[in-house]
Amino acid sequence: MYKVLIADDHPLFRNALNQVLSGQLTMQVAESKDFASTIAFLEADPDIDLVFLDLNMPGNNGLASISAIRVQFPNTLIIVVSAEEQESVITKCVQLGASAFIPKSLDLNEMCEAVNHVLEGQQWLPKDIQLNPNASNENASIEKLEQLTPHQLKVLVLIADGLLNKQIAYELSISESTVKQHASAVLKKLGVYNRTQAGIIYQQAIHID
Known part of the structure; x- marks a missing residue:
């Protein structure tokens, strides 16, 4: 069942x-x-x-x-x-x-x-819906998010909310050094240089047009 x-x-x-x-x-x-x-x-x-x-x-x-x-x-x-x-x-x-x-x-x-x-392992969509063939290019940020581990994703969410490392550490009950490690991995996987850019990619991925 x-x-x-x-x-x-x-x-x-x-x-x-x-x-x-x-x-x-x-x-x-x-x-x-x-x-x-x-x-x-x-x-x-x-x-x-x-x-x-x-x-x-x-x-x-x-x-x-x-x-x-x-x-x-x-x-x-x-x-x-x-x-x-x-x-x-x-x-x-x-x-x-x-x-x-x-x-x-x-x-x-x-x-x-x-x-x-x-x-049965198939995808189902309404019959009158045609997926946008250019969506893969428009939403490349989604593919980047898929590379993150659960902990890295949680850190990214809080980064996007504007929290500092100390605040993130408190929210997730982890050390500040661990937050820094996760944040560094997030920037590397997303291919960006700072937290602002990382937050923008996250918001682009989850935004409902």
Whole structure:
């Protein structure tokens, strides 16, 4: 039996999707209502096969949640479920590692079809969506983020927020020298010379147009 997590702040939507997944697809379903509880749940149960991720729930910062989950839990598949339907947003979601993008307007039976495609190792997108063929060049920053380790990504997020090394060390409960090591590795992997440039690359990657 597959184990899935519905990460969405709308109780009615969670309940409807839960009924479909547990009933029609006989899955073991858990729920979370913000990004912090989503990460906590995944840390507590690393055997979660699939996450249904709402882009606009509390705690999300643009598309950063996709990148964070992919880096920290590489064996967990991600299906983005969102009211956002712009092709630029969908393209970025796929580039960041989402296996599917499901509009919230989609019929629940079609959602089942999408889930089955993902579990079979396939990608699923709405039929009327065409990914931008030039997106790989426009969003090269996304590929750079994929090189970072989970700790390096956490440091980069705080760098992008403008925190100093001492503040980052406090937030992550690590030494300042460890922060410096991570920061140095981040700059090298992103191919930049300073923290401002690193922060810009991060913001470009997660920004919803």
